[in-house]
Amino acid sequence: MSWWPIAIIVFGVNFTVWAAIGLARLIDETWRKMTLRGRLRQRGYGAQPSITVEDVAVLIPAHNEELVIKDSIEAIAALVPRHNIHVVSDGSTDRTVELAHQAGVNVISTRTNVGKAGALEEAIDRFDLVDRFRAVLLLDADTAIQPGYFDAALPFFDDPAVVAVAGAVRTRHERGLSLIGKVLVCHRQRIYAITQRLLKYGQTWRFTNATHIVPGFASMYRTSVLPHIEMNPPGLVIEDFNMTFEVYAKRLGKVAFTLGAVAVTQDPDNLRDYIRQIKRWGLGLWQTVRRHPPRLSLFSAMLTVLLLELLTSSMFFVLLPLLVAVLAVPALYPEALGWPGLATVHADVAEHMNLQVLLLAVTGADLALTCMVAVIERKLRFVALWIFFPFLRVLDAAVALYVFPKAWLSSTGRWTSPARRTVLERPALAGPMAVPAAVTAPVPKSVEWVE
Amino acid sequence: MTKTTIEPRRPDVPSTGGRRSLRLRLLGGSAFLIVLFLGAVALLVMVPRMLRAGDKPATLVVASLPFWNLSAGDTVLAANPGTFNEVSPWIYGLARNGQIVPQAPEVAAQTAAGMAQLRKLGIPVVPTIANRTNDRWAYEPVADILHDPAAMTRHVNDIVALVQRENYAGIDIDYEDLPATDRKVFTTFITDLAGALHSKGKVLSVALFAKTSDAGDDQRNAGQDYAAIGAAADEVRLMAYDYHWSGSTAGSVAPMPWVRDVLAYAKTQIPPEKIVLGIALSGYDWVGDQAEVVTWIQCYGRAQKYHATTQWDRLSESPSFKYTDEQGREHEVWFENADSMAFKLEAAKAAGIRGVYLWMISSEDDRSWATLRKVIPLHPTSSAEGTSR
Numbered sequence: 001m002s003w004w005p006i007a008i009i010v011f012g013v014n015f016t017v018w019a020a021i022g023l024a025r026l027i028d029e030t031w032r033k034m035t036l037r038g039r040l041r042q043r044g045y046g047a048q049p050s051i052t053v054e055d056v057a058v059l060i061p062a063h064n065e066e067l068v069i070k071d072s073i074e075a076i077a078a079l080v081p082r083h084n085i086h087v088v089s090d091g092s093t094d095r096t097v098e099l100a101h102q103a104g105v106n107v108i109s110t111r112t113n114v115g116k117a118g119a120l121e122e123a124i125d126r127f128d129l130v131d132r133f134r135a136v137l138l139l140d141a142d143t144a145i146q147p148g149y150f151d152a153a154l155p156f157f158d159d160p161a162v163v164a165v166a167g168a169v170r171t172r173h174e175r176g177l178s179l180i181g182k183v184l185v186c187h188r189q190r191i192y193a194i195t196q197r198l199l200k201y202g203q204t205w206r207f208t209n210a211t212h213i214v215p216g217f218a219s220m221y222r223t224s225v226l227p228h229i230e231m232n233p234p235g236l237v238i239e240d241f242n243m244t245f246e247v248y249a250k251r252l253g254k255v256a257f258t259l260g261a262v263a264v265t266q267d268p269d270n271l272r273d274y275i276r277q278i279k280r281w282g283l284g285l286w287q288t289v290r291r292h293p294p295r296l297s298l299f300s301a302m303l304t305v306l307l308l309e310l311l312t313s314s315m316f317f318v319l320l321p322l323l324v325a326v327l328a329v330p331a332l333y334p335e336a337l338g339w340p341g342l343a344t345v346h347a348d349v350a351e352h353m354n355l356q357v358l359l360l361a362v363t364g365a366d367l368a369l370t371c372m373v374a375v376i377e378r379k380l381r382f383v384a385l386w387i388f389f390p391f392l393r394v395l396d397a398a399v400a401l402y403v404f405p406k407a408w409l410s411s412t413g414r415w416t417s418p419a420r421r422t423v424l425e426r427p428a429l430a431g432p433m434a435v436p437a438a439v440t441a442p443v444p445k446s447v448e449w450v451e
Numbered sequence: 452m453t454k455t456t457i458e459p460r461r462p463d464v465p466s467t468g469g470r471r472s473l474r475l476r477l478l479g480g481s482a483f484l485i486v487l488f489l490g491a492v493a494l495l496v497m498v499p500r501m502l503r504a505g506d507k508p509a510t511l512v513v514a515s516l517p518f519w520n521l522s523a524g525d526t527v528l529a530a531n532p533g534t535f536n537e538v539s540p541w542i543y544g545l546a547r548n549g550q551i552v553p554q555a556p557e558v559a560a561q562t563a564a565g566m567a568q569l570r571k572l573g574i575p576v577v578p579t580i581a582n583r584t585n586d587r588w589a590y591e592p593v594a595d596i597l598h599d600p601a602a603m604t605r606h607v608n609d610i611v612a613l614v615q616r617e618n619y620a621g622i623d624i625d626y627e628d629l630p631a632t633d634r635k636v637f638t639t640f641i642t643d644l645a646g647a648l649h650s651k652g653k654v655l656s657v658a659l660f661a662k663t664s665d666a667g668d669d670q671r672n673a674g675q676d677y678a679a680i681g682a683a684a685d686e687v688r689l690m691a692y693d694y695h696w697s698g699s700t701a702g703s704v705a706p707m708p709w710v711r712d713v714l715a716y717a718k719t720q721i722p723p724e725k726i727v728l729g730i731a732l733s734g735y736d737w738v739g740d741q742a743e744v745v746t747w748i749q750c751y752g753r754a755q756k757y758h759a760t761t762q763w764d765r766l767s768e769s770p771s772f773k774y775t776d777e778q779g780r781e782h783e784v785w786f787e788n789a790d791s792m793a794f795k796l797e798a799a800k801a802a803g804i805r806g807v808y809l810w811m812i813s814s815e816d817d818r819s820w821a822t823l824r825k826v827i828p829l830h831p832t833s834s835a836e837g838t839s840r
Contacts, residue, residue, distance in 0.1 A: 286484065293479025304487070311491030312498075330766060331708065337765035347768070347794070350707070354715050407484065 011365070012313075014306050015198045022202030051157045053150050056220065057133035058085045061119045065141040066094040072141045073103040079145060084133070088123035090114060117232035117239035124231075130223045140217035144172070144264045152260030153220060159206075163225045163253035164244075166204070166211065167218035167263040168196055174269075181269030183388040186381060188267040190373045190389065196259065197376070203302065204257035210248070210302040211255050216240025218263030225252045233291065238284030245292045248299040275399060282400045286407035310400065317397035320362065327355040366390050509799055509827045511686070511727060511806025513537040515579070517813060518555050521565025524812045528572050531820045536829055538574045539623050539656070540566065541811065543613075544583035545592040549602055551609055554583055575620035577656055580610070582626045593626050597636040603643065611647045621654025623688070631673035638679040645683040656686035656727070661713040665720075681721030688808055689717055691795075692731035697744065701737040701783040705730070706767030707794050714802040726804040730795045732815040734786025748814035750786040759784075768794040789818035796826040 008016050058076055062069055069087070076085060085105040089097045091113035100107040108126055110119050120138065123129070129136050135157060139145065145167075153165040171189045203211040214221075216239055221229075229246045236242055247255060268274040289307065294300035326349050329336045337343045367386050374382040514535040516524030521540060528535060542562055544554040553559055569576060582593045596606045614622050624644070629637055645655045657680050662672040681687050691710050695702035710728075717726050734750055735742035745753070750772075754761060757774035764771060769791040773783050799807050807827065809819075 290477060290480035290484055293476055294483050307487050308490055308494065311488055312494045315491060315495050334766040343765040347707075350711060354711055357715060404484075404488065408481065 012309060014309050015194075017305075018200075018202035019198040020202070021205060021208060022198065025202060025205035028205070051134050051154050053080045053154070054084070055134040056080055056084060056150070056154070057127070057129045057136045057223070058139055059120065059123055059127075059129065059136055060085070060087045060139050060141055061116050061123070062087055062089050062092060062096050062100070062141050063116075064092050064094045065096045066092075066099055068141050069096050070099050070103055072139075072144075073100065073105055075144055076139065077103075077105075079147065079150060080137075086123060086127050086129070088119045090116065090119035115232070117236070120239070121231045124223075124226055130226055133223050135220050136223050136226070137220045138216055138218075139263075140265070142266045143217050145218070146262040146264060149261045149263065152258045153256075156256035156258070157220075157222060159254070159256075161254045162256045163222045163247060164214045164255045165220045165261065166200065166214040166255060166257040167220075167261045168257070168259045169215055169218060170262055170264045171267045172264050177269050180271060182381070183385050183392065184269060184271070184274050185267055186385050187389055187392045189377065190370065190382060193373045193376050194369060196257075199306075200257050201259065204255055208298065209254045210297075210299040211257065212244065212303060212306060213241060214244045214247070214255055215263075216243065217265060222253075228252055236284060236287050236291075237280050241284050241288035242291065245288050248297065249292050249295070275395070278396060278399045279403050283403040283406050286404055290407050311404075314397035314400045317394045318401060320358075320394060323349060323353070323358065324355065327353075327358070331355065363387075363390055366393070509804060509806045510830065511537060512823065512827055512829060513539055513577075513688075513727065513806065513808035514574075515808055515811040516540045516565075516569075517811045518542045518553075518558070518562055520813045521562060522568065523814065525565055525568040525572070527812050527820070528569070528574065531824075533829060534820050534824050535574060535809075537577055537620070537808075538569060538572075539577050539579050539808065540569065541579045541581065541625075542566070543578055543580040545580070545589070545596075547584055547589075547592055549592050549596050549606055551580060551613055554581070554586070576617075577621045577623050577654060578617075578619060579623040579625050579658070582628075588628055590628060593629065594633070597629075597633055597640055603636075603640055607640070607644050607647050610644060611651060611653070614648065614653050615651060619653070621648060621656060621685070623656040623658060623686075625658040627658075627660070628671050629674040631670040633674050634676050637674060638676045638683075641680050642683040645685075654685045655683070656688055657684045658688040658690055658729070661689045661691040661709075661729075663709070663712045663716045677717060677720035681725055685725060686727050686805065687717070687721050687725050688727045688729055689713060690729045690810075692729060692810065695735065695785060697735060697742040698740065699742075700740055701735075701742070701771075701785060703764060703767035703769040703771070703785050704734055704787055705791075705795065706769065707798065708766065710795055711798055714798060714804065718802060718804070723802065723804045726802075728795065728799040728802075728804060728807045729810050730792055730807050731787055731810050732792070732812065732819070734784060737783045737785075738780050745784065745786060746814040747786060747788060747816045750784055753782075753784065763790075788816040789822045792816075792819055793822050793826060796823065800826060 058080055060069075060072065060076075065072075073085060073087070082104055083106070087096075087100040087105055087107045088110065089100070089107065090110045092109070097107055097109055106127060108123060110122050114122065124136070135154075137145070149167065153167070156162045156165045169192050171185055171192060173185055173189070177185060200211050202208065219240075221243075225247070228250055229243050229252070231239060231243060233242060244255070247253065268277050289303070294304060326342070326346055330342070330346050337346060363386075366389055370382050370386045370389060374380060512535045514524060514528060514537070516538060518541055521542075524538075524540070528538065542554055543551050546552045553562060555562065566576075582589055584592055596602045610622055613619075622644075624641070626637070641655070641657055648655045659675045659677065659680065660667065660669075660672055662668070662675075662677075665677070666673050677687070691713050692705045694705055694709050696704075714726070714728065733744055733746050736745045736750075736753070753759070753774060754772050757776070759772040759774040761770050761772045763769075769785060770788055771783065771785040773781065775781055796807060809815075809823075
């Protein structure tokens with residue numbers, strides 16, 4: 001057995017392929033920058049003038065956001081004209097609408113509580129965003145667009161084929177978090193840092209067009225494609241996987257992505273919220289896949305490999321504690337082999353792997369990823385918390401598999417508000433989308449929830 | 452807001468075709484998800500197997516035959532054709548002056564007859580030279596060879612000459628109990644010998660103490676550089692037995708957790724296609740901390756005679772029994788049988804190493820050879836000469 005197939009399995013087939021393509025993109029773009037120096041940009045791809053911030057509508061869906069809505073509006077108003085900002089309140093019972101009015105932006109309330117996707121759909125219609133603007137930034141109230149976002153993202157729209165620009169997501173690291181809060185936030189940032197560089201960057205090169213998620217809280221769409229996107233199909237617990245899949249299913253155009261267009265979001269800092277969030281993301285993914293059968297396209301091929309690896313690695317991580325227990329218990333308490341059945345299972349497992357190699361491979365591969373992130377982020381705290389991340393990956397894996405069958409439970413009928421309301425009940429959670437990416441297999445993997 | 456109020460504003464929306472088409476899409480998506488799930492299960496089951504399939508299956512089964520019972524070994528080999536593809540009669544020792552001599556000159560006639568019988572079987576013969584002088588392990592003859600370059604060259608030439616004269620397939624070196632300080636010179640010797648044998652198209656096998664780290668637990672372990680010897684020799688035979696021995700407390704001769712650790716460590720140092728796992732066929736009968744070697748047939752006899760019940764230890768995966776002899780002494784017997792051998796064969800197979808050697812064939816469990824053929828079946832073409840170089 002040569003070393004490289006094992007290395008690919010440890011590292012992940014998806015990471016390997018897309019990171020290699022990402023490297024090609026990096027070389028390509030560096031080369032073009034050196035040789036063309038913006039001449040291309042001046043000449044333009046099409047007849048239309050470039051999109052500027054004047055042409056961008058900002059749309060903020062809000063549900064009881066009185067604590068943050070004012071600050072969010074002021075923050076984005078520093079980057080786009082105030083009259084471009086639109087707030088749609090869905091079922092708010094607090095001062096959200098009043099505060100938004102005071103801030104001098106466009107505000108409406110939905111007529112009935114329709115959920116986030118329904119609110120977006122209604123607002124696009126009632127504000128007439130498609131006719132009045134050339135692009136729309138979908139923004140959550142708890143998301144902070146960083147200066148430089150538009151400079152980095154808008155030039156992609158010069159290519160008329162580009163219909164969406166995905167923002168690069170970062171998680172906000174607040175002071176005073178509990179240990180579990182720190183672990184969860186760092187785990188999430190680790191996933192963002194890795195998957196955006198190793199997957200999404202390669203997936204959104206000018207020759208490739210196949211990314212599974214345009215995060216629905218920090219990304220821009222060309223308004224002309226919005227009428228083609230079914231934003232609010234019944235039964236879906238989240239909307240942005242579906243919006244992304246629609247772009248590919250209907251061949252609406254290309255998705256661009258740049259690490260320069262940064263949006264900072266808040267991620268759960270306690271286990272309960274965290275589990276709720278990944279349950280919703282996981283279920284949203286499976287529901288969306290179920291709505292969009294594969295076709296002959298790069299997107300479907302990418303998705304097949306990604307999901308296969310997600311499922312295999314999730315299964316492996318769920319089995320991992322069992323494997324460790326089967327190997328470790330008899331090593332510590334030999335008399336345990338007298339328990340019915342354990343001796344047989346132990347012999348079978350021990351035939352294939354030993355405890356040291358298993359733990360070393362899993363934690364070693366995971367630690368390598370952590371070190372990579374620590375270098376990228378220039379933060380030692382990731383390394384300090386390394387021991388916790390494999391446990392969260394077991395949790396992520398268990399949840400991904402737990403919600404898998406639920407894709408069949410909720411989506412045949414019409415969705416009811418309660419299921420939907422939870423989305424907006426906890427605005428802090430209404431954030432980034434996740435797709436588990438991964439590294440797979442019998443040896444250690446690095447399964448991750450991508451963004 | 453309902454969909455109907457939005458529809459008019461979106462004349463361009465490609466029709467989703469109503470409920471029927473949605474149902475079809477959901478059906479297609481459901482099928483995709485189920486196929487993905489089953490595919491993931493299949494991958495999880497297959498990939499470990501595929502990775503293992505990349506390793507060559509075990510292709511070498513060596514029979515070690517003791518000089519004192521060559522004819523018994525010949526009988527087993529003749530009765531089990533296709534079960535072994537290399538044979539190592541343990542017949543040579545070293546004289547005090549370093550010359551290669553028969554271990555037991557007093558039975559020279561029987562040895563010659565046994566060897567003649569053996570050659571008739573057509574199995575490649577790779578005899579063992581052990582540093583035994585006058586029936587005892589002896590360090591001095593080896594020390595003189597290792598520490599005198601001229602003597603080392605002479606010894607290498609002697610071995611090559613012996614192999615060529617007798618038309619052996621190669622030679623097996625079993626020099627034991629060297630101090631840690633001999634590590635370098637022993638490696639030099641093995642490397643030189645490998646070069647000399649290879650130039651004549653012959654095979655070099657080296658028997659090493661089993662260990663789970665470079666230093667091991669004794670200086671005799673430190674004296675053996677797995678990586679360097681593994682680089683030079685064609686076969687590295689790991690003596691994965693005598694974990695409990697005649698001078699230790701009673702216990703399994705080769706407990707499985709230790710055997711697995713030995714294999715795992717060896718694979719980090721030696722190319723797997725050169726590793727040959729030693730499997731003991733005999734056991735020990737302890738009284739206190741002293742034991743004598745017992746063959747399987749002796750164990751069987753004693754268990755019968757003293758009406759002892761054989762217990763199976765699930766951690767070490769080996770059998771044992773206790774009895775009290777006529778003098779009232781408490782005995783504890785740990786031995787190996789076809790079942791304990793099966794565990795070791797499976798471990799060798801799972802580790803993807805070259806093969807196994809059976810130490811030593813005389814009076815073992817008669818179910819052993821069927822088990823051996825079942826776990827490590829030999830392809831008719833695999834032989835020492837055919838696969839080792």
